Amino acid sequence: MAEDRGGKSAPNQGCRGSGLSGLSGMPGTADGHDVLTIQDAMGRVRFIRAFPGQTLSQMLFLEGLWPTRPFCSGLGKCGLCLVFVADASDAGAASPRDHAGGTPTPDEMAALSPEELEQGGRLACRCPAVGGMTVRLPFAFPSSVAEERAIPLSRPATGSLSLAVDLGTTGLDWLVRDDGGVLAQGRELNPQLAAGSEVMSRLGFALMAEANARMLRDVVVRRLHDLVMSMPTAVDRICVAGNTVMTALLLDWPLQNLAVAPYRRSHPGGFWTTLPFQACSTGEQSRSCASNCAGIDGGRIGSGRTYIPPQPAPFIGGDVSAGLAAIQFGHAGQPVYPFLLADLGTNGEFILALGPEHYLAASVPMGPALEGIGMSCGSAALPGVWVDVAVTPLGLRPRSLPMLERDAPHTLSQPPDRQRISGTGYLALLAGLLRLGVLKRSGGFADGQSPLARNIGANVADVHGERRLVLGADVFLTGRDVEEVLKVKAAFNLAMSRLLAEAGLTPGGIRAFYLAGALGEHVDLSALEELGFVPPGSRERMRPVGNTALAGAALLVASSQARNWIEEMAPRITTLPIGQEPDFFAHYTQRLVFRHV
DSSP states (O other): OBOEETSOOBOOSSSTTSBOOOOTTOSSSTTSOSEEEEEOTTSOEEEEEOOTTOBHHHHHHHTTOSOOOOOOTTOSOSOTTEEEEEEGGGGGOSSTTSOTTOSOOHHHHHHSOHHHHHTTEEETTTSBOOTTEEEEOSSOOOOSSOOOOOOOOSSOOOSOEEEEEEEOSSEEEEEEEETTEEEEEEEEEOTTGGGOSSHHHHHHHHHHOHHHHHHHHHHHHHHHHHHHHTSSSOEEEEEEEEOHHHHHHHHTOOOHHHHSSSOOOSOOOOEEEOOHHHHHHTTOOOHHHHHHSTTOOHHHHOSOEEEEOOOOBTTBOHHHHHHHHHHHTOTTOSOOSSEEEEEESSEEEEEEEEETTEEEEEEEEOOGGGGTOSSTTBOOSOTTSEEEEEEETTEEEEEEOOOOTTTGGGOOOOOOSSOOBOHHHHHHHHHHHHHHTSBOTTSOBOOOSSHHHHHHHTTEEEETTEEEEEOSSSOEEEHHHHHHHHHHHHHHHHHHHHHHHHHTOOGGGOSEEEEEHHHHHHOOHHHHHHHTSSOTTOGGGEEEEEOHHHHHHHHHHHOHHHHHHHHHHGGGEEEEOGGGSTTHHHHHHHTOSSSOO
């Protein structure tokens, strides 16, 4: 139990045993230097033990005190992890900026305002957790008890239910169905986000300590359990389609082989298992299960099982195999070969299908830019966020994602507190600036020639030593943002080129480009051509197919035919180790230009 001053004693939401209790009001251990005092916006206080090597953001996440938000994974760029730090020596400090944890870093100086710095503002991802600190949070502690909300169904359920889950690095998408079809679905942020916004940073956090990996597993298991408990009747089957890292964390598989080259997958997947709360209901309760699942209503959970789709390669996971099944058994009829399936997130996964039994695959790190994470004004595609930007005679016109009434009751992600841009919004914005001549193919800002271009280009200025294009009162584009999108484009371009070269095909030989995930839902297809992701003339063959991982998970949980097919196909997929090839960097840097190479 972590002591909560100013309110009731609240259970520790993070690692069991990492908090403190019975401190008698003294912010420290015997020597008074190993404990931090954490105060929230409501004035409530908790005392937390500091462990060597942890940043404030890691410590707050492990203690369950950190909100689920798409941070920039420790890059020190987004400024969303602002906290205010002090210690006992501050009373005699020359300036409140001389706080515990050292002098603010250059990243903190750039991300935070002078007023915030003067008040002790620090980026939690950059500031070490040092005993004796007092940390003030600009938000309230999360609720200590998960709110169990009944999810409204589109119609009365018939019989038992199944739950399909796309467990992405950034998002957690789900849908519930019975024999008659879909009853409800939702989209929210992965609760692990505060521990890292892309797979390698999350792996690094998990490998720091066994308790870290356990926490990452527990927060997802707890959320899946809450979803099941919100159903009016038993959920007998679940399918979780996740990349190899998310799957390994969920099932407590070894992680080291995914963290260092030569990379190896933990398990080939393609099997049924039980998650902790399902084990409880079948009488297989373990000690850890008892602590996590106390009070479960086994009647609603049923004697369920969970299907884990095949994991074809170290970074070609169950989300990709589920997506391939969705293409194979989709309502649009049999696919026409050859086709390319691109599922783009923090990692880019590509399947080049040459025939019904011949598949090539590749995976390249994309970074979190396409998720809107790590960008100066970036965000995941939430209601109110710019998902498209059009060029009009009057200037740039953004389009924001609306809140759909059917999603509101069971979507936990809330609109951002200020204007933000999603990954697809950035793609559309940069493509428009290229067409205007305000952006160079090399990525630098330009003046432009037309009156409209000059009018927009007049808003480019140097701020904190970097070039910015001001787009509104609180939204702007920086040179670093452009570089991040260039990196994504180069990785995409290289993966596609290598797959085609391996197959002996030209881009014109591809019959269809299937774009999966958020990119396929919201992107302006012409932007992908303009920025050089795909060759000119590809637009007519591009097919946005939405969330194929979720569609495939729903198919696999219900269809033995689909499961048998993907389990037979997965071992036949040949994966190209692009990132480990000796000439990778040379080919990658050659493509750091907004032109197809």
